[in-house]
Amino acid sequence: xxxxxxWPFASHERLLRALSEQEEQALSAAEATxxxxxxxxxxxxxxxxxxxxxxxxxLERLEPLLPTAPAQVERVATRRAQAxxxxxxxxxxxxxxxxxxxxxxxxxxxxLTLFGLVAPFQxxxxxxxxxxxxxxxxxAAFLHGxxxxxALELTLTTPTSARLILLARVAxxxxxxxxxxxxxxxxxxxxxxxxxxxxLALWLGPALLLSSATLCLSLLSGPVVxxxxxxxxxxxxxxxxxxxxxxxxALSFARSVTWLTPPLALGLTCIxxxxxxxxxxxxxxxx
Amino acid sequence: xxxxxxxxxxxxxxxDDDLDEExxxxxxxxxxxxxxxxxxxYNAPLxxxxxxxxxxxxxxxxxxxxxxxxxxxxxxxxxxxxxxxxWLYAIATNLARDHAKSATVxxxxxxxxxxxxxxxxxxxxxxxxxxLRAEDASRIATAVGALGSEYREVILLRFYHGLSLAEIxxxxxxxxxxxxxxxxxxxxxxxxxxxETREEAAR
Numbered sequence: 001x002x003x004x005x006x007w008p009f010a011s012h013e014r015l016l017r018a019l020s021e022q023e024e025q026a027l028s029a030a031e032a033t034x035x036x037x038x039x040x041x042x043x044x045x046x047x048x049x050x051x052x053x054x055x056x057x058x059l060e061r062l063e064p065l066l067p068t069a070p071a072q073v074e075r076v077a078t079r080r081a082q083a084x085x086x087x088x089x090x091x092x093x094x095x096x097x098x099x100x101x102x103x104x105x106x107x108x109x110x111x112l113t114l115f116g117l118v119a120p121f122q123x124x125x126x127x128x129x130x131x132x133x134x135x136x137x138x139x140a141a142f143l144h145g146x147x148x149x150x151a152l153e154l155t156l157t158t159p160t161s162a163r164l165i166l167l168a169r170v171a172x173x174x175x176x177x178x179x180x181x182x183x184x185x186x187x188x189x190x191x192x193x194x195x196x197x198x199x200l201a202l203w204l205g206p207a208l209l210l211s212s213a214t215l216c217l218s219l220l221s222g223p224v225v226x227x228x229x230x231x232x233x234x235x236x237x238x239x240x241x242x243x244x245x246x247x248x249x250a251l252s253f254a255r256s257v258t259w260l261t262p263p264l265a266l267g268l269t270c271i272x273x274x275x276x277x278x279x280x281x282x283x284x285x286x287x
Numbered sequence: 288x289x290x291x292x293x294x295x296x297x298x299x300x301x302x303d304d305d306l307d308e309e310x311x312x313x314x315x316x317x318x319x320x321x322x323x324x325x326x327x328x329y330n331a332p333l334x335x336x337x338x339x340x341x342x343x344x345x346x347x348x349x350x351x352x353x354x355x356x357x358x359x360x361x362x363x364x365x366x367x368x369x370x371x372x373x374w375l376y377a378i379a380t381n382l383a384r385d386h387a388k389s390a391t392v393x394x395x396x397x398x399x400x401x402x403x404x405x406x407x408x409x410x411x412x413x414x415x416x417x418x419l420r421a422e423d424a425s426r427i428a429t430a431v432g433a434l435g436s437e438y439r440e441v442i443l444l445r446f447y448h449g450l451s452l453a454e455i456x457x458x459x460x461x462x463x464x465x466x467x468x469x470x471x472x473x474x475x476x477x478x479x480x481x482x483e484t485r486e487e488a489a490r
Contacts, residue, residue: 008449018445022452022470038478042446045427047335048345055330058353059323065360067317 015039086168089160093168096149101142105177108135113184121192125202128185130234133207136177137230140211141223143169144280166280170273174211181207205265210234212272219279307371315365326356332448333379339443340383342432351386355379372450373457380440380459387436430480438473441466 009015015036020027027035050058112131116124144166145152181203189196210230218226307328313321333355338348355378358364365374431439440459444450452470456463 009446019474022445022467024467024471034478035474038474038481039446041423041481042427042431042442042477044423045339045431046424047338047447048348049331050334050349054349055326058330058356059326061353062322062326062356062360063319065357066319066322067315067360067362 009039009043012036012040089164090168090172093165093172097169097173098142098149101139101173102176105135105139105173106180109177109180109184113187116184116188117191121188121194124188124192125199128181128188128199129202129206132181132203133210134231134234136174136181136207137210137214137234138227139173139177140170140215141218141226141230143173143215144219144276145223162281163277166277170215170276174208177211178204178207201262205262206234208269209265209272212269212276216272216276216279219276307375308368311359311365311371312367314360315367322360325359329375330356333375336376336443336448337379337383339428339431339447340380340439341386343428347386351379351382354382358382370454370457373454376444376448376450376454376458377460384436426481430477433480434473434476438469438476441469442473442477445470 009018016032019032019035019039108131112127112135115127119127144162182200185199185203186196188194189199210233213233214226214230217229307325310321310325310328314325330352333352334348337351337355338345341347341351355375358378359375365371431442434442441455444455444458445452450458452463452466455466459466461469
């Protein structure tokens with residue numbers, strides 16, 4: 001590029017247009033000509049142009065400063081843009097989550113359903129209320145962390161955020177448990193000609209709340225402490241009402257727990273989940 | 288305004304002439320080719336701007352131009368969607384201002400040497416023509432150097448680099464009305480200064 005190329009007002013008309021554009025009031029023809037003449041003279045002051053070797057040296061200085069690992073960043077960005085990427089992430093997590101966790105939850109809930117089918121409705125409802133939240137909570141305790149996931153170190157080295165991975169796992173495991181419990185509740189309610197919604201209302205709130213609290217605790221202090229705490233909290237609630245620990249009384253306890261309304265349970269669940277997600281990247285240091 | 292400029296440039300530019308903003312976005316992702324394209328596109332204009340802004344000190348202008356490109360590559364420096372050219376000139380202007388403010392700098396508003404100007408001519412005019420041109424360039428350099436920096440910046444950006452009024456306002460972080468008034472006053476002062484230097488030369 002020569003210096004002449006840098007002069008953007010080669011034509012007199014363009015220069016006049018530029019001058020009139022910058023003036024608040026219309027310029028008289030005489031003044032416009034005078035100003036244009038002044039500005040046109042500026043073109044005579046040429047600036048140096050860099051030589052090819054100057055450009056080469058500048059590029060040599062700049063190239064090491066270019067952001068690194070562009071290919072990886074680009075690959076991740078492209079992958080994220082792909083439809084169904086989250087679905088793929090969830091599918092990967094299904095394989096990474098220990099199979100015992102799926103089997104344990106399924107076995108517990110199937111047994112609970114079978115018990116509900118043969119036992120009287122009140123007993124089966126009490127059993128659901130007692131055990132369903134604990135089964136869900138035990139699954140949540142092993143969602144994240146070195147003890148639950150031997151490949152955690154490897155997972156954390158990937159560009160995918162630890163929070164997103166945890167969220168996918170929560171959705172998968174809690175979703176799995178809730179779906180099984182829904183099916184079980186529907187079967188039990190149908191077998192006893194009762195409303196499935198009333199049965200559902202018994203355990204869904206406590207199950208979500210206890211699961212999210214256990215997940216949060218497992219990130220802060222490990223899965224064993226979390227499960228022990230969940231059992232202690234849930235047991236203490238029941239013992240507080242019934243020293244005899246009768247299942248029938250447990251049911252009446254659930255009905256009498258007015259403080260744990262569905263909105264409150266859901267709100268507390270969300271709070272625990274948010275805390276868990278915030279803690280997820282720092283789990284190694286916390287647990 | 289920006290949309291119109293983009294459309295215009297898309298129509299006018301050849302297919303391999305990417306928008307500055309696209310190039311810069313690629314540079315931010317570590318694309319070497321985009322960096323080469325940006326440097327080839329803006330090194331000369333930037334050097335010219337800084338050279339005139341600092342009063343004809345080529346070495347200083349080169350240092351500042353290089354530092355401008357270095358700042359360009361700082362992580363999280365460029366916000367996608369932002370107009371590139373005003374941002375680039377804003378960095379350059381700020382660097383020049385910082386340099387001018389530094390305590391070690393003793394402003395030397397010496398006119399550009401005629402030998403240097405003669406050496407910079409692209410064509411090969413006659414020696415008389417070269418001498419006249421160098422003399423005129425020297426007068427202009429002196430007159431532009433005599434302007435206040437606030438007027439000098441807007442005049443250089445507007446008349447040497449063709450930035451729109453809005454782009455200048457963005458680059459210098461001043462209102463559009465201020466750009467207009469500084470240009471208006473600056474050109475008139477320049478006319479007066481060039482008139483004076485012409486009279487001095489005639490005497």
